[in-house]
Amino acid sequence: MTIRAGVAGWPIAHSLSPVIHSAWIRAAGLDAAYTAYGPESDDQFRDLIGDLRQGTLCGLNVTAPYKEIALELAEEASPTARACGSANLLWQDGGVLRADSTDGHGLMAALMEQAPTLEMKGNIATVLGAGGAARAAVHALGEVFAEVRIINRTPARADALIAAVQPHTSARLACSDAVSDTALVVNALSVPPELDLTTLAPEAVLMDMTYRPLMTGFLQAGAERGHTVVDGLAMLIGQARPSFATLFGVAPPDVDVRAEALRVLGETP
Structure with a gap:
């Protein structure tokens, strides 16, 4: 059975998360799909979380403007998510809807990569x-x-x-x-x-x-x-790594997802 996950936010067309996660999915050889969802209201977002609760989706990354609501809807939240007052990751775990925030992890990963000194x-x-x-x-x-x-x-x-x-x-x-x-x-x-x-x-x-x-x-x-400057794409990839591991149960493969994202952005790797 195909594992289904995605990212939810509005607007969502600009998001590179599907590009990054799909590249990892292909490299890992998973029967999985990662899709962008664009609920235009709080109620539509709550409906999408209903699909998650019913098992249609295994989990979601969450972006603006729904991160605070994501935390509210979760039954269990990590200390980091509670401290941040928001969640960018929701997933089902034994019938429990859990929440975490990996944004801070992404920020620190970007700094270590592009400003190591x-x-x-x-x-x-x-x-x-x-x-x-x-x-x-x-x-x-x-x-x-x-x-x-x-x-x-x-x-x-x-x-x-x-x-x-x-x-x-x-x-x-x-x-x-x-x-x-x-x-x-x-x-x-x-x-x-x-x-x-x-x-x-x-x-x-x-x-x-x-x-x-x-x-x-x-x-x-x-x-x-x-x-020395550090760009937001490094942070996006950094926060996506622990998200992918949680959603799909395997570590992200060692492939150059940055190059793929840069291609979509029209930038030179």
């Missing part, structure tokens, strides 16, 4: 934004950095993020515009950030969580100034 322990990271993506980033970075700062146009949202995540991390979380001493800046906004790069130390690393385009204006400006 970044010193994290004892240093400061800065996150731009205070939405769901930022919360997952702050939680993950708080596991390794001494301090994580949040810059957001609405300070009240940054304060709310800190209040939600601080109990789950030993790092100091702060709302601050100071970046001269930060080792890492992560853009978790869906729009180009307004940040004066001249205030950054030369060794600061820049990361963007988006991947369309792969080299965003934020990353391009950083690269032109000599900063």
Whole structure:
């Protein structure tokens, strides 16, 4: 019987998750399918989760705007998902709907791959934004950095993020515009950030969580100034690895899914 899984969000046409997972499925020789689902409302998303509960699907990755609802619908959630306040992975396990968040894993995997010399322990990271993506980033970075700062146009949202995540991390979380001493800046906004790069130390690393385009204006400006930059595609692939293992019960094969994703993006590997 074909194992069926997929990714749910709206809009969903831009998602590269089917490209990545399908490449792994082919390489592993699995009788499986990974499909993009585009529920346009909360009710349609809940209907899709009904299919998951009935066994039509073995599991789903979840993207915006349904990550918070995914956590609410789960019967069991990992500590990471609870700390992030959202889930990007739902699956059936012995009749129990479980939830996890692999976004933080993807972020750290991207940093280790594309900025291997970044010193994290004892240093400061800065996150731009205070939405769901930022919360997952702050939680993950708080596991390794001494301090994580949040810059957001609405300070009240940054304060709310800190209040939600601080109990789950030993790092100091702060709302601050100071970046001269930060080792890492992560853009978790869906729009180009307004940040004066001249205030950054030369060794600061820049990361963007988006991947369309792969080299965003934020990353391009950083690269032109000599900063190490980390793209959102590396994070997407990083979060997909543990998702694939959970959904299909095998580790992702060692194939170059990045090259396949770059081809779809129209980028040169």
